[in-house]
Amino acid sequence: MALMMALLLAKTKFVTNDVVRDEPSVMGSFIDDLAAGKSAWPELVGKKGGEAKAVIERERPDITGAIFVPQGAFVTDDYCCNRVRIILDGSAGADLANAIVAAVPVIG
Template sequence: MSSECKGKSSWPELVGVKGEIAAATIEKENPFVTATIVPPGTSVLPVILCDNVNVFVDENGIVTSTPIIG
């Protein structure tokens, strides 16, 4: 589904980076999305949205998985 969305759709290079830095980088590299930092234990709906990127972080605020559109 993300192939239908505009701009860059995944950021594997941000795994291991602070969540705030990752979110800013994502929004700079793709102005069509908003990056949302998702703390551990937070539930997210399994909905694909072309204007959202969830940034999953650990208890230290470090990105734990590749942020992708959706």
């Protein structure tokens, strides 16, 4: 059902000065991500951060921002189609590349 709804909302009509034009919405970006390949890596939970980053970058070379984030850190809630946040069990001062992945890395 959610995928069907996403397909319906993939494009949004904008009316400006009596001209109607199509613009891709955030949902359109999400659908493009799904079409491009893998969008989540549940198998990386429990692995080291550096290993997870290498796997993500190898499987999705279009991802330009695979970034380490300590668990509990504040992050923005914007959606970015070429970013994966790797949530790690470690403090900000720790060696995050060796910290353990605490949540499923997903595009966004």
